[in-house]
Amino acid sequence: MGTKEYLQMMREIKDCTFATLDGEGRPATRIIDVMRVEEDGLYFLTARGKDFYSQLMEQQFVSVTGLTKNWEMLTLRGRVKRVSQELLTRIFETNPSMNGVYPGDSRNILEVFCLYEGQGEYFNLSETPVYRETFFLGHPAEHKKGYEITDACISCGICAGLCPQQCIDAGEPYAIRQENCLHCGLCVENCPAEAIRRR
C-alpha cells in the first residue's frame, strides 16, 4: 500500500495517540482525532490554552500511533506546522461531534495543525509471520530500524533456527526478511560470529 492509503487508515481509526515532550523533556501523550487527511498530510486540532498547543508550536514534531479494528498498528512521526484556520469550518462539518465540545463561536479557540513530513510504519502483529512496511510523507530523511546480517556470517544457521518468526533465509550471508522481522534481537544475541548489526 502507499502513503495515501496508510493516511486514510489513520483517518478511519480517527482516535490516535499523539506524543510530544512536556516542559521537563519527558514524553506526554493524549488521544487526538485525525480530522482530515489530504495528500499533503494529516490534519488535527487543538486549543490554544492546552499544553499540547504550546508543545507543538515549540517542538514542531509529533509521533502519532493508532490501531485499526483488525489490530493493525500505524505510526507516523514527523514535522508539524500550524495552518490557516480557514479549514476549521470544513473540519467541523465533517466531524459534527465537535459541535458538542466547542459549540458556537467557542470553536475559534482551536487551531489547525498539519503533520506534513515524516516517516510511518505499518505493523501487523496478527498475521503469521508478522508484517511491517515503512512509508514516507513528504521527503524526510529515512530512518532504518531493525537488524541486518553482514558478510561476517559463517552460515551456521543458528539465527534462522531461533527466530520466533522464522524470517531468516539461508545463504551466504544469511538474510533477514525485513518485512517479517520483530526486531526482537534474539539472532543478534546468539550469533557466534557477531555478524548481525543494527541497520
Add this chain to the structure above:
Amino acid sequence: MGTKEYLQMMREIKDCTFATLDGEGRPATRIIDVMRVEEDGLYFLTARGKDFYSQLMEQQFVSVTGLTKNWEMLTLRGRVKRVSQELLTRIFETNPSMNGVYPGDSRNILEVFCLYEGQGEYFNLSETPVYRETFFLGHPAEHKKGYEITDACISCGICAGLCPQQCIDAGEPYAIRQENCLHCGLCVENCPAEAIRRR
C-alpha cells in the same frame, strides 16, 4: 473511581500507546499490550533487541494512553523499572496470543517492565459536560494542569458566558469546575482583568 479501577480499565483496553524518546530526544510511540495490572503497577513486555527496550532502560519513564470502547481516555505517565522475568510464564498463560508471536523458548528474549509510580488522567469527552479526573500510582510529585481564577477577578462574568463547557461558576472570585474543564484557554484569552492563571 480509584487507581485500581483505572489500571483495570487500561488492562481491559489492553492495546495502549507507549511513548518514550528516541536517540535524538524526539517522541517515539508504538502499541504495547498491558499484560497485567496489580496494585503496585502496570506490567508490559518488550524484547531486548528493540529500540523501546534500550529507551526504557535509559529513561526509566514512559507515557501510556489508551481509549475504552466508550471513548474514555486514560493516560498514565511515570517511572518504569525492569522486573524479574519470573512473571513471564504467568503473563504468557493469561495472554495466550503471545505464544504465536514468540513460540517456545524464543520468549526468553522478552523482559518484563512495571510502571510503578506516576500520575494518571481519566478524560471522558463524550459526556456533557466533559469529565476528567486525576489519579496517582505510588507517590509521585503531583502535577496540576489547567487554569484557576484568582482574586483579581472582577466578577464580570465574561469567562462564564464564553466557556464551551459552561463549567465556570459565578462568585467572588468566579471558579472553574476543574473536573469539567477542557483546558482550552478561551476564558484566559478573554478575561479583561487578567485574573486567570495556570494552576
